[in-house]
Amino acid sequence: MCPTMNILATEKIKEKIECRYQKGVRHLCESGITKIPRKYILPISDRPLIVKKEEKIEESLNLPIIDFAQLQGPNRSQVLKSLAKACEEYGFFQLVNHGIHSDTIQHIIEVGKKFFELPFEERAKYMSIDMQAPVRVGTSFNQNKDGVFCWRDFLKLSCHSLSSDLLSLWPSSPVDLREAASNYSKQAKFLYQLLVGAILESLGLLNNENNNDSQNLQEFEDGSQLLVLNCYPSCPEPDLTLGMPPHSDYGLLTLLLQDEVKGLQIQHQGKWLTVEPIPNSFVVNVGDHLEIFSNGRYKSVLHRVLVNSSKSRISVASLHSLPYNSKIQPSPKLINESNPKLYKDTDFATFLEYLSSCEHKSKSFLESRKLVN
Numbered sequence: 001m002c003p004t005m006n007i008l009a010t011e012k013i014k015e016k017i018e019c020r021y022q023k024g025v026r027h028l029c030e031s032g033i034t035k036i037p038r039k040y041i042l043p044i045s046d047r048p049l050i051v052k053k054e055e056k057i058e059e060s061l062n063l064p065i066i067d068f069a070q071l072q073g074p075n076r077s078q079v080l081k082s083l084a085k086a087c088e089e090y091g092f093f094q095l096v097n098h099g100i101h102s103d104t105i106q107h108i109i110e111v112g113k114k115f116f117e118l119p120f121e122e123r124a125k126y127m128s129i130d131m132q133a134p135v136r137v138g139t140s141f142n143q144n145k146d147g148v149f150c151w152r153d154f155l156k157l158s159c160h161s162l163s164s165d166l167l168s169l170w171p172s173s174p175v176d177l178r179e180a181a182s183n184y185s186k187q188a189k190f191l192y193q194l195l196v197g198a199i200l201e202s203l204g205l206l207n208n209e210n211n212n213d214s215q216n217l218q219e220f221e222d223g224s225q226l227l228v229l230n231c232y233p234s235c236p237e238p239d240l241t242l243g244m245p246p247h248s249d250y251g252l253l254t255l256l257l258q259d260e261v262k263g264l265q266i267q268h269q270g271k272w273l274t275v276e277p278i279p280n281s282f283v284v285n286v287g288d289h290l291e292i293f294s295n296g297r298y299k300s301v302l303h304r305v306l307v308n309s310s311k312s313r314i315s316v317a318s319l320h321s322l323p324y325n326s327k328i329q330p331s332p333k334l335i336n337e338s339n340p341k342l343y344k345d346t347d348f349a350t351f352l353e354y355l356s357s358c359e360h361k362s363k364s365f366l367e368s369r370k371l372v373n
């Protein structure tokens with residue numbers, strides 16, 4: 001074979017292999033692999049250190065617990081203090097007694113499981129490389145850019161305005177997906193709105209006498225919402241890869257549901273610690289936009305997902321951000337001589353451009369917004 005034909009043949013084989021990975025990890029697992037392909041193997045320095053059960057020294061983390069019912073009652077000011085402390089020290093907390101019925105939670109998790117069990121051809125109808133498509137099935141973190149793929153498939157549903165036009169774009173199978181996801185997203189949005197009010201209050205930006213910030217609250221409440229169903233199939237070599245690489249979330253707040261299988265780790269005091277699932281609770285975390293708005297007081301913390309060799313895992317993230325065209329900037333009320341402005345003004349569109357233009361690097365977006373004082 002002449003050298004040019006040789007190169008062409010090699011390119012064709014490469015394309016074929018790439019195409020195989022673009023179909024996602026569930027599809028890959030269905031072929032019965034016992035070793036993970038090279039495309040998923042992280043360099044040694046980025047691999048997770050998985051501790052064997054019998055060694056029992058895996059470090060887990062009991063995140064601060066915020067009781068939502070207490071927050072709405074006479075102990076509000078005390079709970080607001082705990083909320084502020086959790087956002088400053090961990091960037092994460094677990095929310096209990098939040099009022100969303102366990103049936104609603106179980107329904108969205110079940111529907112997620114059923115969706116990822118559908119034949120590949122059915123799920124593939126919703127594949128798109130357009131980052132702004134209202135419905136998008138995909139794999140890895142950013143499959144157009146990732147050098148090493150991660151062990152995750154996802155379904156992203158934009159919930160911006162839940163009109164019947166939007167719902168008709170969502171997957172029609174499983175039959176109850178649209179109902180479960182729209183019901184769940186409405187309830188998650190309502191909870192987010194109450195929570196973000198509490199967050200503004202905990203920053204000293206809202207109180208009954210001074211309602212100057214109602215404009216801020218309105219913008220925070222009206223923002224965009226994206227529902228992400230994550231599926232992490234069991235993996236034959238979990239210590240060589242990750243379900244999600246270290247990243248921070250871009251928005252204001254993320255409300256995350258995880259099933260009973262653990263996997264989420266957060267970086268705390270330089271260590272990766274596993275978040276113990278609490279049934280029917282939410283893991284809530286501060287996103288980049290809130291770190292910027294709070295001028296660095298509340299932290300958008302790196303987190304990642306481990307996979308395991310025996311169980312698949314499902315999680316559902318509801319990501320809440322400011323409206324698409326809003327400016328994101330440190331609140332002028334949180335800036336003074338002793339607290340100078342730490343971040344450049346930015347907007348959501350700039351962030352999305354940044355995300356689609358570069359391979360994912362942990363925290364790089366937030367780093368790029370920092371002012372050097």
Ligand SMILES: O=C(O)CCC(=O)C(=O)O
Pocket residue numbers: 228230244249256258263264303304305314315317
């Ligand atoms: O699956 C998880 O536990 C975390 C998911 C996550 O970090 C995300 O969707 O941004």
Ligand SMILES: [Fe+2]
Pocket residue numbers: 247248249303
């Ligand atoms: Fe995340």
